Amino acid sequence: MIKTSSWLLAAAMATTVACVSTAGSSATAAPLGSSWADITKLPNFFSGNWTDYGPMTDPKVDVTYTPAALNYMAHYKPIRDIPFAGAGCKTPGLPIIQRAAMPIKFFYEPGMIAIYIENDSATRFIHLNAPQDPDANPTYLGYSTGHFEGDTLVIESTHFNPDIMFEYGLRTPKPGEKTGLFSSVVFGPHGPNMHMVERMRLVDPNTLEIRTTIYDDTVFTKPYVAVVHDLKRQQGAAAWPREWQCSLSDVSAYDGKTNTYNVKSPEEVLKELDSDENPGQ
Amino acid sequence: MLNLRFLKMRLAMAGALAAAILSGPGAMAHHAGLGFDTSHPYIFHGTVRKFAWSNPHAWLFIEVPKSDGTSELWGFEAGGTNALDRQGWHKSDIPEGAKITVIGSASRDITKRLAMLQKVILPDGRSLDAGPGAPPPGFKPGAPGGPGGGGLAPGLIPTGAPTEYK
Numbered sequence: 001m002i003k004t005s006s007w008l009l010a011a012a013m014a015t016t017v018a019c020v021s022t023a024g025s026s027a028t029a030a031p032l033g034s035s036w037a038d039i040t041k042l043p044n045f046f047s048g049n050w051t052d053y054g055p056m057t058d059p060k061v062d063v064t065y066t067p068a069a070l071n072y073m074a075h076y077k078p079i080r081d082i083p084f085a086g087a088g089c090k091t092p093g094l095p096i097i098q099r100a101a102m103p104i105k106f107f108y109e110p111g112m113i114a115i116y117i118e119n120d121s122a123t124r125f126i127h128l129n130a131p132q133d134p135d136a137n138p139t140y141l142g143y144s145t146g147h148f149e150g151d152t153l154v155i156e157s158t159h160f161n162p163d164i165m166f167e168y169g170l171r172t173p174k175p176g177e178k179t180g181l182f183s184s185v186v187f188g189p190h191g192p193n194m195h196m197v198e199r200m201r202l203v204d205p206n207t208l209e210i211r212t213t214i215y216d217d218t219v220f221t222k223p224y225v226a227v228v229h230d231l232k233r234q235q236g237a238a239a240w241p242r243e244w245q246c247s248l249s250d251v252s253a254y255d256g257k258t259n260t261y262n263v264k265s266p267e268e269v270l271k272e273l274d275s276d277e278n279p280g281q
Numbered sequence: 282m283l284n285l286r287f288l289k290m291r292l293a294m295a296g297a298l299a300a301a302i303l304s305g306p307g308a309m310a311h312h313a314g315l316g317f318d319t320s321h322p323y324i325f326h327g328t329v330r331k332f333a334w335s336n337p338h339a340w341l342f343i344e345v346p347k348s349d350g351t352s353e354l355w356g357f358e359a360g361g362t363n364a365l366d367r368q369g370w371h372k373s374d375i376p377e378g379a380k381i382t383v384i385g386s387a388s389r390d391i392t393k394r395l396a397m398l399q400k401v402i403l404p405d406g407r408s409l410d411a412g413p414g415a416p417p418p419g420f421k422p423g424a425p426g427g428p429g430g431g432g433l434a435p436g437l438i439p440t441g442a443p444t445e446y447k
Contacts (some may be wrong), residue, residue: 089337102363118363242363248335249354252395266356266394270342273333 001176032148033128035110042108043202049103049118050208056099057185058227061169069182069219072188073168079187080180081254082165089246091120093140093164094196095212095226101258103234105241113146113153121244126155133159140164142196154199158193166190168219178259191218206233233256248273317386317397323446324381325355325396332375336361339411341375341398343383348447357385357398359411370409380404386442399443 032038039046051230065073083090084097091097098104103120115124128144136143142157160166168186173179194216203209233239252263327343346352353383359365375381381403386397398411 085337102361238367242366244336244361244363246336248333248340249337249356251338251340263388263393263395266342266354268332268338269356270354273331 031129033108033111033113033146038110039108042148043153044205045106045113045153045200045208046108048233048239049105049241050231050233051101052099052210052229052231053101054099055227056096057167057182060168060227061167061224063169063224065168065222066217066219066221069168069188072171073171073186074185076171076188078082078171078173078177078183078259079256080183080259081256082182082187083194083256084165084168084252085181085254086256087250087253087262089120089249091122093142093160094124094142095198096123096165096167097140099229102244103239103241104231105239115229116241117141118242118244120246124157132156141167149199152199155198155200156195160190160193160194164187164190166194180254186271188219191216193217196220203230207231208233316389318389318391319386320383320441322386322399322441322443323396324443325385325446327352327355327383328383329375329377329379329381330354331377332372334362334372336363336409339365341383341401343381345446353394355383355394355396357383357396357411359398365409365411368410374403374407374409375401387446 032041054062082092082096084092084100097120097241098115098117100119100257102117104118105116107114107116112132113126113128115126116122117124122141124141124144126144129147130145132145133143136159138159138161140161143159144155144157146153146155147245148154165187168188170184171186173183177183194214197213197215199211201209208231210231212229212230214220214224214226248269250262250264251269252261254261325343325345327345330342330344331340333340333342339362341357341359343355343357344352345355360368381401383396383398383402384400385398387394387396398410401409403409
């Protein structure tokens with residue numbers, strides 16, 4: 001069972017009651033995010049979209065490990081890339097997919113905030129002011145609940161698939177090692193109760209700060225605090241969400257089984273494209 | 282008529298921007314396999330065989346005539362469709378059969394005839410930059426120790442002036 005869930009919800013309720021009390025309204029008022037009228041009271045996460053130009057994985061990690069995790073890291077077989085760079089663009093899940101330099105966009109309805117992640121055409125659904133579902137099925141984006149603490153949206157996500165790209169920390173590639181974009185990162189399995197807490201707030205009208213803390217007592221002996229990410233707002237026509245489908249991913253695809261890249265010839269790719277467009281030929 | 286001198290000057294001035302355009306972290310996960318030689322970009326003149334409007338990257342295939350009378354098929358990797366769309370690209374701008382100019386960094390193994398697309402110059406003179414878009418001011422290149430960081434990967438920044446591919 002997730003230990004922080006009840007605490008977070010209690011904190012949300014306390015914050016709400018405090019705010020309501022200060023305003024002199026009824027103490028039984030529903031928490032922020034419960035009505036259509038609340039949209040006018042929420043921080044403006046919703047206009048335009050947001051792009052994260054920070055690192056996909058953490059370039060600096062201050063964490064300590066369990067003996068099991070240390071043993072895993074000692075025997076870790078490095079990978080040059082992640083399956084997202086392979087045929088089919090398999091999603092790395094959170095938090096990487098949200099950091100991949102393509103826009104995200106927030107939507108609201110009472111009791112829910114949705115976050116569309118353009119890179120993957122994936123959408124997170126945040127259950128506002130709701131308890132965690134202990135029976136939720138695992139997903140790549142997790143099961144998320146959220147509440148507002150003043151101007152900060154606090155999201156707790158649980159129930160992640162076992163094959164998300166879960167970062168343990170950093171490593172130094174060995175001399176002569178064939179390296180790639182992710183050679184300096186250690187990825188590994190997470191525990192069943194792994195959960196992430198994101199705190200999102202506007203530090204100025206066009207900058208969304210996300211502070212992420214990851215809890216997994218099978219891997220870390222203290223919370224893993226990720227590098228702070230600042231996302232920039234984009235408005236106007238360019239901010240309109242776009243569809244993203246992985247449709248041609250095998251020209252130079254990473255193969256995780258061999259830790260190599262399979263590169264096709266232009267002729268081969270062209271032949272396959274022509275065949276896809278003319279399936280009856 | 283294409284003014285190559287002007288083009289080279291523009292490319293040199295826009296070097297860092299082009300790098301950012303080409304190599305956002307999301308795109309980098311897909312660029313890593315080929316190992317492009319960004320120190321020596323080429324200018325290709327050719328005829329469009331196909332422009333695949335696709336993700337994670339769009340791919341442009343052109344037939345490039347050689348001085349010996351033969352021709353070669355080249356494939357150019359661009360940004361994803363949404364990044365291109367936001368930069369004003371339209372798939373219909375690059376129809377099959379169009380004669381265009383492409384600037385790009387070839388794979389280190391040039392016999393693979395794959396390249397990272399930097400710019401396309403259309404028959405009417407318009408030019409299109411490729412990629413996911415430059416980061417806003419204030420973001421710094423490549424955070425050490427991890428992929429990404431400001432949308433710039435030092436290894437993908439074009440450093441040389443383009444020369445004609447023959």
